[in-house]
Amino acid sequence: MTPPGRAAAGSATVRTVLGDIPPADLGVCDAHDHLFLRSPRLPGQELDSPASAAGELAAFHAAGGRSVVQWTPHGMGRRAERLPGLARAAGVHVVAATGLHQAVHYPPKTLDRLRTHGLAELFVRELTEGVGTSGVRAGLIKVAGGYHGLDAHARWTMTAAAEAHHATGAPIAVHLELGTAPLDVLDLLCADSAVPPHKVILGHLNRHPDLTVHRQAAEAGAYLAFDGPSRAHHATDWRMPDAVSALVDAGFGDRLLLGGDTTTAEARSVDGGPGMPHLLRRVSPLLRIAVGEEPVRQILTVSPGRAFGAEWPC
Numbered sequence: 001m002t003p004p005g006r007a008a009a010g011s012a013t014v015r016t017v018l019g020d021i022p023p024a025d026l027g028v029c030d031a032h033d034h035l036f037l038r039s040p041r042l043p044g045q046e047l048d049s050p051a052s053a054a055g056e057l058a059a060f061h062a063a064g065g066r067s068v069v070q071w072t073p074h075g076m077g078r079r080a081e082r083l084p085g086l087a088r089a090a091g092v093h094v095v096a097a098t099g100l101h102q103a104v105h106y107p108p109k110t111l112d113r114l115r116t117h118g119l120a121e122l123f124v125r126e127l128t129e130g131v132g133t134s135g136v137r138a139g140l141i142k143v144a145g146g147y148h149g150l151d152a153h154a155r156w157t158m159t160a161a162a163e164a165h166h167a168t169g170a171p172i173a174v175h176l177e178l179g180t181a182p183l184d185v186l187d188l189l190c191a192d193s194a195v196p197p198h199k200v201i202l203g204h205l206n207r208h209p210d211l212t213v214h215r216q217a218a219e220a221g222a223y224l225a226f227d228g229p230s231r232a233h234h235a236t237d238w239r240m241p242d243a244v245s246a247l248v249d250a251g252f253g254d255r256l257l258l259g260g261d262t263t264t265a266e267a268r269s270v271d272g273g274p275g276m277p278h279l280l281r282r283v284s285p286l287l288r289i290a291v292g293e294e295p296v297r298q299i300l301t302v303s304p305g306r307a308f309g310a311e312w313p314c
């Protein structure tokens, strides 16, 4: 019997841009990153170059990486049509996202249009039929919370994400603003909207290293993503090994994920930044010192398949 909060392996597959694969095939996984990203909040730092994306994936592969989950949601320059070619060329599995970020990342008229046309329907379409006319299906729903709370926009998008989850089984990955409000997110998604906690991935927890809250979120059954070292400027980056160590010691080593979260051009390794390979070159070795080899192996190669695996509708 599967312990509570743990997904059964069963017939779950991970929906990559080249098709559905067994969770175990993911290999070493960067569970939260971006090959393409565009936001009015990051002018001049767009990730929009296919050549740079190819270089970044190649560098990640050379460092031992075999899969990348792109958390770029709808309307932020995902370039879904480019992802299959990039994945094939690099020999790296790539998972794309649907979903919606905070309102500040969109022109108001885009949000008006989505309000009229149905957000959950859009998410379901991108998960089951494909993004736009690309034919590339998303494998997760990305949404976002606010700082220590959830505004009306966050509630709207998370309610739609829950609806799309119930229609498809897709995992829901959440940008926590500066790592805050994970319990509010779980209240809304799981208590109010009946999403199983093990289908929720909480991101950016390292930006608010409150070990008690981390433990509460893990006890609730969610996956906890420690992501963001590629930006390499968060004052709390250095707390990550201690936070992960505390969770491993408390018995939650099987629900933790690691990601680079490259969100700006200058953070890419091909442009002189740490980028995706940093996760394997510097972050993972540090974590091995803190928790040992086996928990890191599980975090990088086993838990991503469980977290992103789903029993997709035929």
Ligand SMILES: [Zn+2]
Binding pocket: 032, 033, 034, 071, 261, 263
């Ligand atoms: Zn991100």
